[in-house]
Amino acid sequence: MAAASLSTRSAMLLSALARSGSLCSPSGSRALHVTAVCCKNHAARVRVGKGDKPVTYEQAHPPHYIGHRKGWLSLHTSNLKGEDGAAERTIEDVFIRRFMFGTFHGCLANEVVIKRRGNMLTVCALMLQKLPPLKFYFLIGYSETLLSHFYKCPVKLEIQTLQDKAVYKYL
Amino acid sequence: MAAPMALKRELFSLGRVLRRVSNLGPRALGACSPHIQCYKIRSLLPLASSTSFHTSTVLPSTPSTITVTEEPDTLFQRVKVLVKGHDRAVLDSYEIFATMAANELGVTQNKVYEPPKVMERLTLLKSIHIFKNHRVQYEMRTHYRCIELFNLTGCTAQVYLEYIQRNLPEGVAMEVTKIAMEKVPDHIKEPMWEEQPVEDKPSQ
Numbered sequence: 176m177a178a179a180s181l182s183t184r185s186a187m188l189l190s191a192l193a194r195s196g197s198l199c200s201p202s203g204s205r206a207l208h209v210t211a212v213c214c215k216n217h218a219a220r221v222r223v224g225k226g227d228k229p230v231t232y233e234q235a236h237p238p239h240y241i242g243h244r245k246g247w248l249s250l251h252t253s254n255l256k257g258e259d260g261a262a263e264r265t266i267e268d269v270f271i272r273r274f275m276f277g278t279f280h281g282c283l284a285n286e287v288v289i290k291r292r293g294n295m296l297t298v299c300a301l302m303l304q305k306l307p308p309l310k311f312y313f314l315i316g317y318s319e320t321l322l323s324h325f326y327k328c329p330v331k332l333e334i335q336t337l338q339d340k341a342v343y344k345y346l
Numbered sequence: 347m348a349a350p351m352a353l354k355r356e357l358f359s360l361g362r363v364l365r366r367v368s369n370l371g372p373r374a375l376g377a378c379s380p381h382i383q384c385y386k387i388r389s390l391l392p393l394a395s396s397t398s399f400h401t402s403t404v405l406p407s408t409p410s411t412i413t414v415t416e417e418p419d420t421l422f423q424r425v426k427v428l429v430k431g432h433d434r435a436v437l438d439s440y441e442i443f444a445t446m447a448a449n450e451l452g453v454t455q456n457k458v459y460e461p462p463k464v465m466e467r468l469t470l471l472k473s474i475h476i477f478k479n480h481r482v483q484y485e486m487r488t489h490y491r492c493i494e495l496f497n498l499t500g501c502t503a504q505v506y507l508e509y510i511q512r513n514l515p516e517g518v519a520m521e522v523t524k525i526a527m528e529k530v531p532d533h534i535k536e537p538m539w540e541e542q543p544v545e546d547k548p549s550q
Contacts, residue, residue, distance in 0.1 A: 218482075242487070247432065250517035255430050256464050256488040258519055290516040297516075 223346050232343040233286050251291040264291070267326065275300060278318055282306060284340045296326060299333040303340065311336070420500035424525040427493045427510065428461075431518040437491045440518065444493050444510055451506055455496040464488045 220237045221230050236245050249268045253261040268289055275287045275298065284301040291297075298318075302311070315332050322330040427444070431437050441458055448456050465485050472480040495506070507522060514520060 242433070247517065252430075252517060252519040254486055255432065255519050256466065256486075257430075292514070292516040 221346055226345050228346050229340065229342040230344055230346050231285055231341060235343045235346070248286050249289045251289075267296075270325075271296075271298060271322065274318070274322070278314055279306075284337055294328045296322070296328055296330045297333060298322075298330065300335075301341075302334055302336045304336050304338060421527045422498050422500065422503050422524055423496065423527045424523075425495045425498060425503050425507075426523040426525075427495075427507075428521045428523070429491045429493070429514075429518055430488050430521075431491075431515075432487060432489070433517065434463075434489045436515055436518060437489055440515060441491050441493065443513065447506065447509055448493075448495055451502055453495050453498050453502065453506070457492075457494040457496075459492050461490040461492060463490065 216237075218238055221228070221234050233245070233248075238245075241247065249264070251264045252258050253264045271289055272287050276283060279300070279302060282302045282305050284303050288299040289296065290299065306314075311334070315334060319330050319332050429437055429440060431440075445456065445458060465487050467483060467485045469481050469483050471478065472482045495503075498506075503524065511520065
Protein backbone atom coordinates (compact mmCIF):
# COMPACT_ATOMS: atom_id res chain seq x y z
CA MET A 176 0.00 0.00 0.00
CA ALA A 177 2.89 2.32 0.82
CA ALA A 178 4.50 1.37 -2.46
CA ALA A 179 1.33 2.17 -4.42
CA SER A 180 0.84 5.56 -2.77
CA LEU A 181 4.51 6.49 -3.29
CA SER A 182 4.37 5.55 -6.94
CA THR A 183 1.19 7.60 -7.54
CA ARG A 184 2.77 10.53 -5.75
CA SER A 185 5.91 10.17 -7.85
CA ALA A 186 3.81 9.97 -11.01
CA MET A 187 1.98 13.21 -10.03
CA LEU A 188 5.31 14.88 -9.25
CA LEU A 189 6.73 13.85 -12.60
CA SER A 190 3.68 15.09 -14.51
CA ALA A 191 3.78 18.41 -12.60
CA LEU A 192 7.47 18.88 -13.31
CA ALA A 193 7.03 17.96 -16.96
CA ARG A 194 4.33 20.61 -17.25
CA SER A 195 6.49 23.21 -15.49
CA GLY A 196 9.54 22.22 -17.56
CA SER A 197 7.66 22.67 -20.83
CA LEU A 198 6.42 26.12 -19.71
CA CYS A 199 9.73 27.69 -18.65
CA SER A 200 12.28 26.36 -21.20
CA PRO A 201 11.66 23.68 -23.85
CA SER A 202 15.35 22.73 -24.26
CA GLY A 203 18.19 22.27 -21.75
CA SER A 204 15.91 21.79 -18.72
CA ARG A 205 16.72 19.29 -16.02
CA ALA A 206 13.77 17.08 -15.10
CA LEU A 207 13.34 14.72 -12.20
CA HIS A 208 13.75 11.08 -13.19
CA VAL A 209 11.55 8.82 -11.09
CA THR A 210 11.10 5.05 -11.36
CA ALA A 211 8.40 2.89 -9.79
CA VAL A 212 9.32 2.02 -6.22
CA CYS A 213 11.63 -1.01 -5.97
CA CYS A 214 9.33 -3.38 -4.10
CA LYS A 215 11.11 -4.96 -1.16
CA ASN A 216 10.32 -8.55 -0.25
CA HIS A 217 8.19 -8.78 2.85
CA ALA A 218 7.05 -12.40 2.72
CA ALA A 219 7.47 -14.37 5.97
CA ARG A 220 10.20 -12.00 7.18
CA VAL A 221 10.55 -10.25 10.51
CA ARG A 222 12.09 -6.82 10.02
CA VAL A 223 15.16 -5.98 12.11
CA GLY A 224 14.26 -3.64 15.00
CA LYS A 225 15.74 -2.30 18.21
CA GLY A 226 16.69 -5.71 19.64
CA ASP A 227 13.81 -6.20 22.05
CA LYS A 228 11.56 -8.40 19.89
CA PRO A 229 11.95 -12.13 20.72
CA VAL A 230 11.77 -14.30 17.62
CA THR A 231 11.66 -18.11 17.22
CA TYR A 232 13.90 -20.07 14.81
CA GLU A 233 10.96 -20.50 12.45
CA GLN A 234 10.18 -16.77 12.32
CA ALA A 235 13.81 -15.63 12.15
CA HIS A 236 14.56 -17.37 8.83
CA PRO A 237 13.09 -15.95 5.59
CA PRO A 238 11.50 -18.39 3.10
CA HIS A 239 14.54 -18.84 0.85
CA TYR A 240 16.07 -20.94 3.64
CA ILE A 241 13.35 -23.61 3.33
CA GLY A 242 15.11 -26.88 2.51
CA HIS A 243 18.47 -25.48 3.66
CA ARG A 244 18.07 -24.23 7.24
CA LYS A 245 14.35 -24.71 7.67
CA GLY A 246 12.10 -27.72 7.26
CA TRP A 247 8.55 -27.91 5.99
CA LEU A 248 5.55 -27.19 8.15
CA SER A 249 3.16 -29.33 6.15
CA LEU A 250 4.33 -32.72 4.86
CA HIS A 251 2.32 -34.33 2.09
CA THR A 252 2.98 -35.75 -1.33
CA SER A 253 0.62 -33.66 -3.46
CA ASN A 254 3.29 -31.12 -4.48
CA LEU A 255 5.57 -33.75 -5.99
CA LYS A 256 5.86 -34.20 -9.75
CA GLY A 257 3.04 -36.37 -11.02
CA GLU A 258 0.92 -36.19 -7.86
CA ASP A 259 -2.39 -34.38 -7.50
CA GLY A 260 -4.59 -33.07 -4.71
CA ALA A 261 -2.46 -30.04 -3.77
CA ALA A 262 -5.36 -27.61 -3.50
CA GLU A 263 -7.42 -29.86 -1.22
CA ARG A 264 -4.47 -30.50 1.08
CA THR A 265 -3.71 -26.76 1.28
CA ILE A 266 -7.29 -25.91 2.24
CA GLU A 267 -7.28 -28.65 4.88
CA ASP A 268 -4.01 -27.27 6.25
CA VAL A 269 -5.33 -23.74 6.47
CA PHE A 270 -8.45 -24.92 8.28
CA ILE A 271 -6.45 -27.06 10.70
CA ARG A 272 -4.09 -24.20 11.52
CA ARG A 273 -6.97 -21.79 12.22
CA PHE A 274 -8.78 -24.45 14.23
CA MET A 275 -5.71 -25.12 16.40
CA PHE A 276 -5.08 -21.42 16.86
CA GLY A 277 -8.66 -20.93 18.02
CA THR A 278 -9.07 -24.01 20.21
CA PHE A 279 -5.80 -23.55 22.08
CA HIS A 280 -6.11 -19.79 22.25
CA GLY A 281 -2.90 -18.08 23.36
CA CYS A 282 -1.19 -21.40 24.06
CA LEU A 283 0.60 -22.05 20.77
CA ALA A 284 4.35 -21.53 21.13
CA ASN A 285 5.29 -22.21 17.53
CA GLU A 286 3.76 -23.05 14.16
CA VAL A 287 1.65 -26.19 13.84
CA VAL A 288 3.30 -29.04 11.88
CA ILE A 289 0.92 -31.23 9.84
CA LYS A 290 2.02 -34.65 8.64
CA ARG A 291 0.09 -37.01 6.37
CA ARG A 292 0.98 -40.67 6.27
CA GLY A 293 -1.31 -42.97 4.33
CA ASN A 294 -4.79 -42.14 5.59
CA MET A 295 -3.64 -40.65 8.86
CA LEU A 296 -3.32 -36.99 9.71
CA THR A 297 -0.89 -36.10 12.50
CA VAL A 298 -0.96 -32.58 13.90
CA CYS A 299 2.12 -31.70 15.96
CA ALA A 300 2.16 -28.57 18.08
CA LEU A 301 4.23 -26.92 20.79
CA MET A 302 2.15 -25.40 23.58
CA LEU A 303 2.76 -23.10 26.52
CA GLN A 304 1.70 -24.27 29.96
CA LYS A 305 -1.15 -21.81 30.34
CA LEU A 306 -3.96 -24.24 31.03
CA PRO A 307 -4.14 -27.02 33.65
CA PRO A 308 -3.36 -30.48 32.15
CA LEU A 309 -6.96 -31.69 32.53
CA LYS A 310 -8.24 -28.93 30.27
CA PHE A 311 -5.43 -29.69 27.83
CA TYR A 312 -6.41 -33.33 27.62
CA PHE A 313 -10.04 -32.43 27.08
CA LEU A 314 -9.16 -30.00 24.27
CA ILE A 315 -6.87 -32.56 22.64
CA GLY A 316 -9.60 -35.23 22.67
CA TYR A 317 -12.17 -32.73 21.41
CA SER A 318 -9.96 -31.58 18.51
CA GLU A 319 -9.08 -35.15 17.55
CA THR A 320 -12.70 -36.35 17.40
CA LEU A 321 -13.95 -33.22 15.64
CA LEU A 322 -11.21 -33.19 13.01
CA SER A 323 -11.53 -36.92 12.34
CA HIS A 324 -15.25 -36.46 11.78
CA PHE A 325 -14.61 -33.52 9.43
CA TYR A 326 -11.98 -35.23 7.33
CA LYS A 327 -13.17 -38.84 7.65
CA CYS A 328 -9.69 -40.06 8.51
CA PRO A 329 -7.86 -40.82 11.77
CA VAL A 330 -6.44 -37.62 13.23
CA LYS A 331 -3.77 -37.71 15.94
CA LEU A 332 -2.53 -34.78 17.94
CA GLU A 333 1.04 -34.79 19.25
CA ILE A 334 1.41 -32.02 21.81
CA GLN A 335 4.47 -30.97 23.72
CA THR A 336 4.38 -28.24 26.32
CA LEU A 337 6.99 -25.70 27.32
CA GLN A 338 7.28 -23.07 30.02
CA ASP A 339 8.10 -20.21 27.62
CA LYS A 340 8.51 -19.76 23.90
CA ALA A 341 11.83 -21.03 22.58
CA VAL A 342 13.53 -17.79 21.58
CA TYR A 343 16.20 -18.04 18.88
CA LYS A 344 17.25 -14.41 18.81
CA TYR A 345 16.08 -10.87 19.51
CA LEU A 346 15.49 -8.59 16.54
CA MET B 347 12.91 -25.45 13.85
CA ALA B 348 15.10 -27.09 16.49
CA ALA B 349 12.17 -27.93 18.77
CA PRO B 350 10.03 -29.59 16.07
CA MET B 351 13.11 -31.58 14.94
CA ALA B 352 13.59 -32.80 18.48
CA LEU B 353 9.87 -33.59 18.47
CA LYS B 354 10.28 -35.62 15.28
CA ARG B 355 13.15 -37.60 16.82
CA GLU B 356 11.05 -38.27 19.90
CA LEU B 357 8.15 -39.36 17.72
CA PHE B 358 10.37 -41.86 15.93
CA SER B 359 11.69 -43.19 19.20
CA LEU B 360 8.13 -43.32 20.52
CA GLY B 361 7.09 -45.20 17.41
CA ARG B 362 9.86 -47.74 18.06
CA VAL B 363 8.78 -48.02 21.71
CA LEU B 364 5.14 -48.56 20.78
CA ARG B 365 6.06 -51.17 18.20
CA ARG B 366 8.11 -53.01 20.80
CA VAL B 367 5.20 -52.82 23.25
CA SER B 368 2.72 -54.04 20.66
CA ASN B 369 5.00 -56.95 19.74
CA LEU B 370 5.08 -58.13 23.35
CA GLY B 371 1.43 -59.13 23.30
CA PRO B 372 -1.14 -56.40 23.00
CA ARG B 373 -4.08 -58.24 24.52
CA ALA B 374 -2.25 -59.20 27.68
CA LEU B 375 -0.81 -55.74 28.26
CA GLY B 376 -3.88 -53.82 27.17
CA ALA B 377 -4.64 -52.45 30.59
CA CYS B 378 -1.17 -51.34 31.58
CA SER B 379 0.35 -50.32 28.22
CA PRO B 380 -0.29 -46.55 28.69
CA HIS B 381 1.78 -46.62 31.86
CA ILE B 382 4.59 -48.52 30.17
CA GLN B 383 4.59 -45.97 27.39
CA CYS B 384 4.70 -43.03 29.79
CA TYR B 385 7.60 -44.52 31.73
CA LYS B 386 9.60 -45.22 28.60
CA ILE B 387 8.89 -41.74 27.25
CA ARG B 388 10.24 -40.02 30.36
CA SER B 389 13.44 -42.03 30.33
CA LEU B 390 14.07 -41.27 26.63
CA LEU B 391 13.43 -37.51 26.71
CA PRO B 392 16.61 -35.49 27.23
CA LEU B 393 14.70 -32.20 27.52
CA ALA B 394 14.13 -29.71 30.32
CA SER B 395 12.36 -31.08 33.37
CA SER B 396 9.14 -29.11 32.97
CA THR B 397 7.92 -30.56 29.66
CA SER B 398 5.04 -32.97 29.34
CA PHE B 399 4.11 -35.26 26.48
CA HIS B 400 0.79 -36.58 25.36
CA THR B 401 0.14 -39.17 22.76
CA SER B 402 -2.97 -41.13 21.95
CA THR B 403 -2.62 -44.91 22.35
CA VAL B 404 -1.82 -46.79 19.14
CA LEU B 405 -4.33 -49.59 18.55
CA PRO B 406 -2.43 -52.78 17.68
CA SER B 407 -3.46 -54.47 14.43
CA THR B 408 -4.35 -58.18 14.33
CA PRO B 409 -1.31 -60.30 13.37
CA SER B 410 -1.55 -61.74 9.84
CA THR B 411 -1.80 -65.55 9.64
CA ILE B 412 0.62 -67.59 7.53
CA THR B 413 -1.14 -69.52 4.71
CA VAL B 414 0.43 -72.45 2.87
CA THR B 415 -0.92 -73.18 -0.65
CA GLU B 416 -0.11 -75.85 -3.21
CA GLU B 417 0.16 -73.55 -6.24
CA PRO B 418 3.65 -72.42 -7.25
CA ASP B 419 4.85 -68.99 -6.20
CA THR B 420 5.19 -66.19 -8.79
CA LEU B 421 8.77 -65.29 -9.60
CA PHE B 422 9.77 -61.70 -10.10
CA GLN B 423 12.65 -60.92 -12.40
CA ARG B 424 12.74 -57.29 -11.27
CA VAL B 425 10.99 -55.21 -8.63
CA LYS B 426 11.60 -51.52 -9.13
CA VAL B 427 10.75 -49.16 -6.28
CA LEU B 428 10.90 -45.46 -7.18
CA VAL B 429 10.65 -43.07 -4.24
CA LYS B 430 10.08 -39.37 -4.70
CA GLY B 431 10.36 -36.62 -2.13
CA HIS B 432 11.13 -32.96 -1.53
CA ASP B 433 13.96 -33.64 0.93
CA ARG B 434 17.10 -35.43 -0.20
CA ALA B 435 18.20 -36.31 3.35
CA VAL B 436 14.92 -38.15 3.99
CA LEU B 437 15.40 -40.18 0.81
CA ASP B 438 19.00 -41.01 1.82
CA SER B 439 17.91 -42.45 5.15
CA TYR B 440 14.99 -44.30 3.52
CA GLU B 441 17.41 -45.86 1.02
CA ILE B 442 19.63 -47.13 3.86
CA PHE B 443 16.55 -48.58 5.56
CA ALA B 444 15.27 -50.28 2.36
CA THR B 445 18.62 -51.83 1.42
CA MET B 446 19.09 -53.10 4.98
CA ALA B 447 15.61 -54.67 4.91
CA ALA B 448 16.34 -56.31 1.53
CA ASN B 449 19.62 -57.76 2.83
CA GLU B 450 17.89 -59.13 5.92
CA LEU B 451 15.25 -60.83 3.78
CA GLY B 452 17.96 -62.46 1.70
CA VAL B 453 17.65 -60.41 -1.49
CA THR B 454 21.32 -59.90 -2.26
CA GLN B 455 21.11 -58.62 -5.84
CA ASN B 456 20.00 -55.01 -5.78
CA LYS B 457 20.88 -51.80 -7.57
CA VAL B 458 20.36 -48.37 -6.05
CA TYR B 459 20.70 -45.22 -8.12
CA GLU B 460 19.51 -41.64 -8.07
CA PRO B 461 17.68 -40.28 -11.14
CA PRO B 462 18.27 -36.53 -11.60
CA LYS B 463 16.01 -34.15 -9.70
CA VAL B 464 13.18 -32.33 -11.44
CA MET B 465 12.50 -28.65 -10.67
CA GLU B 466 9.14 -27.11 -11.49
CA ARG B 467 9.47 -23.32 -11.65
CA LEU B 468 6.75 -20.66 -11.57
CA THR B 469 7.20 -16.96 -12.25
CA LEU B 470 4.28 -14.92 -10.88
CA LEU B 471 3.51 -11.24 -10.44
CA LYS B 472 4.61 -9.96 -7.04
CA SER B 473 1.81 -7.44 -6.63
CA ILE B 474 -1.95 -8.02 -6.83
CA HIS B 475 -2.45 -5.04 -9.19
CA ILE B 476 -0.09 -3.71 -11.94
CA PHE B 477 3.74 -3.60 -11.45
CA LYS B 478 4.41 -6.04 -14.25
CA ASN B 479 8.17 -5.60 -13.90
CA HIS B 480 8.32 -7.01 -10.39
CA ARG B 481 7.85 -10.75 -10.20
CA VAL B 482 8.34 -13.58 -7.74
CA GLN B 483 9.82 -16.94 -8.66
CA TYR B 484 8.94 -20.20 -6.89
CA GLU B 485 10.34 -23.63 -7.51
CA MET B 486 9.32 -27.12 -6.43
CA ARG B 487 12.08 -29.71 -6.31
CA THR B 488 11.31 -33.42 -6.63
CA HIS B 489 14.21 -35.73 -5.75
CA TYR B 490 14.12 -39.37 -6.84
CA ARG B 491 15.68 -42.58 -5.61
CA CYS B 492 15.38 -45.93 -7.38
CA ILE B 493 15.90 -49.28 -5.67
CA GLU B 494 15.86 -52.31 -7.99
CA LEU B 495 15.75 -55.83 -6.63
CA PHE B 496 16.42 -58.83 -8.86
CA ASN B 497 15.21 -62.41 -8.79
CA LEU B 498 12.87 -62.71 -5.85
CA THR B 499 9.80 -64.80 -5.08
CA GLY B 500 6.25 -63.51 -4.76
CA CYS B 501 6.10 -64.07 -1.02
CA THR B 502 9.37 -62.20 -0.43
CA ALA B 503 8.23 -59.37 -2.66
CA GLN B 504 4.90 -59.10 -0.86
CA VAL B 505 6.48 -59.04 2.59
CA TYR B 506 9.21 -56.63 1.57
CA LEU B 507 6.83 -54.18 -0.12
CA GLU B 508 4.40 -54.25 2.77
CA TYR B 509 7.19 -53.56 5.26
CA ILE B 510 8.63 -50.79 3.11
CA GLN B 511 5.26 -49.13 2.58
CA ARG B 512 4.25 -49.20 6.23
CA ASN B 513 7.40 -47.31 7.11
CA LEU B 514 7.22 -44.76 4.33
CA PRO B 515 7.96 -41.32 5.78
CA GLU B 516 5.41 -38.54 5.39
CA GLY B 517 5.97 -36.35 2.36
CA VAL B 518 7.47 -39.22 0.34
CA ALA B 519 5.65 -40.97 -2.49
CA MET B 520 6.43 -44.38 -3.95
CA GLU B 521 5.85 -46.10 -7.28
CA VAL B 522 6.40 -49.84 -7.65
CA THR B 523 6.98 -51.65 -10.95
CA LYS B 524 7.11 -55.44 -10.90
CA ILE B 525 8.32 -57.60 -13.76
CA ALA B 526 7.21 -61.20 -13.33
CA MET B 527 8.51 -64.30 -15.06
CA GLU B 528 6.02 -66.77 -16.51
CA LYS B 529 6.51 -70.26 -17.83
CA VAL B 530 6.39 -70.46 -21.66
CA PRO B 531 2.94 -71.92 -22.64
CA ASP B 532 3.06 -75.43 -24.11
CA HIS B 533 1.34 -74.62 -27.42
CA ILE B 534 4.12 -72.28 -28.58
CA LYS B 535 7.06 -74.31 -27.33
CA GLU B 536 7.62 -76.07 -30.66
CA PRO B 537 7.16 -74.39 -34.09
CA MET B 538 3.95 -75.44 -35.93
CA TRP B 539 5.56 -76.27 -39.29
CA GLU B 540 7.65 -79.04 -37.74
CA GLU B 541 4.77 -80.79 -35.97
CA GLN B 542 2.04 -81.15 -38.65
CA PRO B 543 3.34 -81.31 -42.24
CA VAL B 544 0.09 -83.10 -43.39
CA GLU B 545 -1.99 -79.89 -43.32
CA ASP B 546 0.06 -78.21 -46.12
CA LYS B 547 -1.01 -80.73 -48.82
CA PRO B 548 -4.80 -79.76 -49.12
CA SER B 549 -3.88 -76.09 -49.67
CA GLN B 550 -1.74 -77.06 -52.68
